[in-house]
Amino acid sequence: EAQVTQNPRYLITVTGKKLTVTCSQNMNHEYMSWYRQDPGLGLRQIYYSMNVEVTDKGDVPEGYKVSRKEKRNFPLILESPSPNQTSLYFCASSLTGYSYEQYFGPGTRLTVT
Amino acid sequence: GQQLNQSPQSMFIQEGEDVSMNCTSSSIFNTWLWYKQEPGEGPVLLIALYKAGELTSNGRLTAQFGITRKDSFLNISASIPSDVGIYFCAGQYYGGSQGNLIFGKGTKLSVKP
Numbered sequence: 661e662a663q664v665t666q667n668p669r670y671l672i673t674v675t676g677k678k679l680t681v682t683c684s685q686n687m688n689h690e691y692m693s694w695y696r697q698d699p700g701l702g703l704r705q706i707y708y709s710m711n712v713e714v715t716d717k718g719d720v721p722e723g724y725k726v727s728r729k730e731k732r733n734f735p736l737i738l739e740s741p742s743p744n745q746t747s748l749y750f751c752a753s754s755l756t757g758y759s760y761e762q763y764f765g766p767g768t769r770l771t772v773t
Numbered sequence: 774g775q776q777l778n779q780s781p782q783s784m785f786i787q788e789g790e791d792v793s794m795n796c797t798s799s800s801i802f803n804t805w806l807w808y809k810q811e812p813g814e815g816p817v818l819l820i821a822l823y824k825a826g827e828l829t830s831n832g833r834l835t836a837q838f839g840i841t842r843k844d845s846f847l848n849i850s851a852s853i854p855s856d857v858g859i860y861f862c863a864g865q866y867y868g869g870s871q872g873n874l875i876f877g878k879g880t881k882l883s884v885k886p
Contacts, residue, residue: 664815691872702779702861702878703816710872718873750815757872760806760865764815 662687664765666751672771673741681736681768683751691757692734693718694726696747697767703750709734710757741772775800775866779877786852787885794880795846796862805838805845806863810879816861820847842867854884 664685673679685692693708695718705718709728723745725737734753738745748769752762779796786792796805804823808816820831822838822845829836836847845864849856862877869875 693872693874695876700878703863703876705874705876708872716870716872719875752815760804760821760863760874761818762874764817767813767815 662763664751664753664763666749666765666768668768669766670769672773674773675742676740679738679741679770681738681749681751681770683734683736683765684732685751685753685763686732687753687755687763688731689753689755689763690731691755691759691762692728692751692753693762694724694734694736695750695752696720697750698747706736706749708757741770743772746770746772775869775875777862777864777875777877779862779880781880782878783881783883785883785885788852788854790852792849792852792856792882793846794860794862795844796864796877797844798864798866799843801842801867802845802864803842803867804865805836806874807834807836807845807847808861808863808876809858810861811858819860849882852882852884854886857882857884 690711694706695703704720707726709715751765754762807819810816820836827838833850859879
């Protein structure tokens with residue numbers, strides 16, 4: 661089944677403890693992206709990757725890192741999480757960065773205390 | 774950064790009624806997209822628009838890319854209970870980086886049977 665998977669789905673952590681949210685797609689998509697969703701703010705793009713080894717900042721990249729060493733994986737790294745990073749995170753992928761038919765993962769709900 | 778103004782924020786309608794929502798910006802957009810998000814899931818693409826003036830249908834859904842390229846609307850005809858969810862507009866603005874998508878804040882639709 662074609663899909664985008666994220667792990668974990670739920671995570672509660674403490675300020676400053678490094679964490680990684682994994683994202684994987686099995687559709688051989690070139691483009692992958694991370695978003696955060698907050699009440700009243702909609703979805704905001706954190707980082708995106710047009711292809712392997714190519715990443716760019718979205719609208720809210722501060723406090724996040726990403727890497728794209730393989731086509732199928734695009735992990736989101738929070739080196740030192742803070743409470744304002746408590747949010748619902750979505751990973752998405754599409755065939756290319758010029759095709760906007762993005763497939764979204766199920767989301768990761770992160771709470772930083 | 775760029776912003777999309779989506780309205781209304783929420784709608785409460787009776788089953789069978791038609792629904793209309795729109796998205797506007799002060800900037801010109803190259804692409805307009807409409808997504809639906811159901812509780813506990815990631816957004817799902819409904820319609821993608823790539824040319825000014827384009828009118829596209831997907832079942833009971835119809836969306837248009839505004840002639841000025843600064844707006845788009847989504848209509849749902851004869852609403853049914855499964856239309857419940859949050860509808861997001863999204864787009865890539867002219868002059869923005871390829872792959873950088875901007876989302877509206879969403880329209881929450883409730884349908885009373």
